[in-house]
Amino acid sequence: MSRFDQQPTDKLFKALESASPQDELPATATLLDAVRFNADGLLPAIAQQHDTQEVLMMAWMNREALEETLNTHRVCYYSRSRKKLWRKGESSGQQQHLKSAALDCDGDTLLLQVEQTGPACHTGRRSCFYLSLTHEHATINSEPLINPDELYGKQ
Structure with a gap:
């Protein structure tokens, strides 16, 4: 039993601020009990390519999606x-395989290190973050790798 196991779930992430890599932590299920899902039961999850650190997308997970992802290593969202x-x-064939998952310090955002197969974005681009903004204008910073009609069939 770790020193963190006695913490109430609403104080667990605060207590973990003083933790070190050598500390024994509570079981994952205990940590998931303390995760700060929003009012809809969802948690923002940022997917990042594990080897290049390219941010691919952001989506939402409920607890079931997060547990499935951790159990199967195939990323599941809500x-x-x-x-x-x-x-x-599941419809495009462009899967994400989990390499690692990390919660932020408040337990309200998840960072997924993934191996992305092909484009992550439904537009056929590698990343969903293809619209660059400045104070004056916007630009498109990447071309689709695959035509979305080829990914999903004619809509």
């Missing part, structure tokens, strides 16, 4: 529009 689990690549 689709707010469809109101169901969304296994990345």
